[in-house]
Structures are given as structure tokens and as C-alpha cells.
Amino acid sequence: MNAQLILEDGTVFRGRSVGSPKSVSGEVVFNTGMVGYTEALTDPSYRGQIMTLTFPLVGNYGVPREFESPRIQASALVVSEMAHEYSHSAAERSLPQWLQDEGIPCIAGIDTRALTKRLRTRGCMLGKLVVDDADVALDDPNARNLVAEVSTGAPEIFEGKGKRIVLVDCGAKGSIVEELRKRDLTVIRVPWDYDFLKEDFDGLFISNGPGDPTACATTILNIRRAIESEKPIMGICLGNQLLALAAGANTYKLKFGHRGHNQPCVEVGTGRCYITSQNHGFAVDENTLPEGWHPWFRNANDGSNEGIRHATKPFLSVQFHPEAAPGPVDCNYLFDKFVGMVK
Numbered sequence: 001m002n003a004q005l006i007l008e009d010g011t012v013f014r015g016r017s018v019g020s021p022k023s024v025s026g027e028v029v030f031n032t033g034m035v036g037y038t039e040a041l042t043d044p045s046y047r048g049q050i051m052t053l054t055f056p057l058v059g060n061y062g063v064p065r066e067f068e069s070p071r072i073q074a075s076a077l078v079v080s081e082m083a084h085e086y087s088h089s090a091a092e093r094s095l096p097q098w099l100q101d102e103g104i105p106c107i108a109g110i111d112t113r114a115l116t117k118r119l120r121t122r123g124c125m126l127g128k129l130v131v132d133d134a135d136v137a138l139d140d141p142n143a144r145n146l147v148a149e150v151s152t153g154a155p156e157i158f159e160g161k162g163k164r165i166v167l168v169d170c171g172a173k174g175s176i177v178e179e180l181r182k183r184d185l186t187v188i189r190v191p192w193d194y195d196f197l198k199e200d201f202d203g204l205f206i207s208n209g210p211g212d213p214t215a216c217a218t219t220i221l222n223i224r225r226a227i228e229s230e231k232p233i234m235g236i237c238l239g240n241q242l243l244a245l246a247a248g249a250n251t252y253k254l255k256f257g258h259r260g261h262n263q264p265c266v267e268v269g270t271g272r273c274y275i276t277s278q279n280h281g282f283a284v285d286e287n288t289l290p291e292g293w294h295p296w297f298r299n300a301n302d303g304s305n306e307g308i309r310h311a312t313k314p315f316l317s318v319q320f321h322p323e324a325a326p327g328p329v330d331c332n333y334l335f336d337k338f339v340g341m342v343k
Helices: 037-041 095-102 112-122 146-150 174-182 217-229 238-247 333-342
Strands: 002-007 012-017 024-031 049-053 076-078 106-108 125-131 156-158 164-169 186-191 203-206 233-236 250-267 273-285 293-299 305-310 315-318
Touching: 002 106, 024 076, 024 112, 024 250, 024 273, 037 049, 037 095, 049 112, 112 250, 156 174, 164 174, 164 217, 174 186, 203 217, 203 238, 203 333, 217 233, 217 238, 233 238, 233 333, 238 250, 238 273, 238 305, 238 315, 273 305, 293 315, 315 333
Parallel strands: 024 049, 049 076, 076 106, 164 186, 164 203, 203 233, 233 315
Antiparallel strands: 002 012, 002 125, 012 106, 024 125, 156 186, 250 273, 250 293, 293 305, 305 315
């Protein structure tokens, strides 16, 4: 079938449908990762988004059995060339087949370089993927509480031999749970709006997630109360923004976001640069951090905040993903740093 990607500024890209034959709307974003399309598609942080992959050939290693979450979270996929034949020992089906099985549309055969340059110049835009002329209205996913759509429905405990950690699930990637369990911690995974302060725990971990962090008012209030208890806190991605908001700082929407496995981040103080995996459209305004809080990392490309920490108390968070899989593991040591604080 024929397909069109129509941006809110009127720009139209014409191609062919290689996924589910249905039309959808969402926020059009781009990811610069060379691999990891299965992990990206199932990452809850992509909820409501039409994902453009900048790497020109997609699908050549197929789709394995295990993912970051049980289903595809992105609304649609945009690629330059789709491989229908695949080769990998862990693959069970092709990417087009998986998209069809999950009911996710995909457009192929368009100039993704031109699309990416358009998004970088104009900024992220709403758009719609129209298949076979079945038009749909533009819909802004950020107007919804996307975190509520991807968070777990009820508390879940993963028993370990070590300290008890509450993981606030705002759309937690499976890799975060794996990294915590790998360190023998008992993980209590709770919904985004759960009153976790009634639990018996030694440390608090705030996960990644989609959308505008200010939509999570209940989570922010609970984190603010946790800060008063002075138990160790660590956040990742959306968790960085939520911790900052709970501390009293502000956040803002980036022009086109940071999404990919190759984002350079410089540690404040040491000047050391780490290559990181990222997926976020909002950032912390570090100029609004209250007394006692300091920037920890900054993005080497645009200078935006990539992490915060408290000067004297065990509170820290990063905007990037130290648990990235696939992706660089330069900052995986941060999980050990958190465990050390808890102990």
C-alpha cells in the first residue's frame, strides 16, 4: 500500500506501507542509533511517538524473543529502507512481520535524512502516518498523561539478598530492573502514583518514562517527601527531571530531543566525557536548581543538563541511560555508586 508521512507544517513524505495497514498520529522524532530498533520500539519512553530511524537500513537482524517491555510502545516507525530478509541466531521473525503482528504502521522508502534535517531545523512536530488515504486527525500525545499509560498496574517484588529498593515505575525499561537485581538488591516495583513511603525500603530509584514530567504531580509530591527522609535517591531520564522538580527546579521541552546511542556527556568538575544512550524530549533547567543542588553532567553538543546531585546528601540522577542495552556502558558504574550510597 501507499503511505504518507504528513507533518503539522504541511511537509509530506511519500513512501510505502511495510507494517500494519492503519493510519496513526503522534509526535515525530528521530533516533540516531545504528542498532537497537527492537529495544527502542519497546521502550516506554517512546509512547505516543512516530519514531524515525536515521540509519539507512533497518531490519537486517530480525526480531528476537526478549524486549524492554512486553509490547511495542511507539505509535509508528519511519525508515529509509526496510530489510524483509534477516539473519541472526536469536531472531524469530522479521521486523515487518513483528510490526504487523503488533498492529504498528511503518512507512519505508522515504528520505529520512531530509526528514531529520527538517526536524532539527523546525523542531519536533506533530505528524500523521496515513496509509492508503485513510486520513486521521493530528493528536498531541503530550496532552495526555503518558506515564499513567505505561506504568505498572500494581506493586511487584523481586526478591534479593541485599537492601530493599523502591523502583518508581514511570515506564521503566527492563534493563533497569536487571541491573538492580544483578547487584542482589530486593526490588519493589511500584506504580507511578503509588505512596511508596509506607513501604519498608533503604533506597529510592526513579525510572525513565515518556512525556512531560510536570504531568506526574503525585510522583513529584512523593519524591519531595522522600527527600525529607534523606534516604538515598537515584533517577534515570524522566527520573532526573522528576527529582529536579521535587527539589524545586524547573524543566523545559527541548527543540528536538536527544535520542540515540552516541550522545557525549561531560562530567562537571572532572571534565571527563562519556558516550551515552539517551531518549528524552524534556530537560532540567539547571539555572533554577535551589541551594545545595548542583549540575552533574552536561551534554557536550548543546550544553543542556544531563544530571544533578546534592552537595551533601545522597541524592543524584542522570538524564541518560547507564543501563543501555544495546548502547555504550561507560556509565554502568553509576548503579554501583547508588548501591554504595544505600549500603
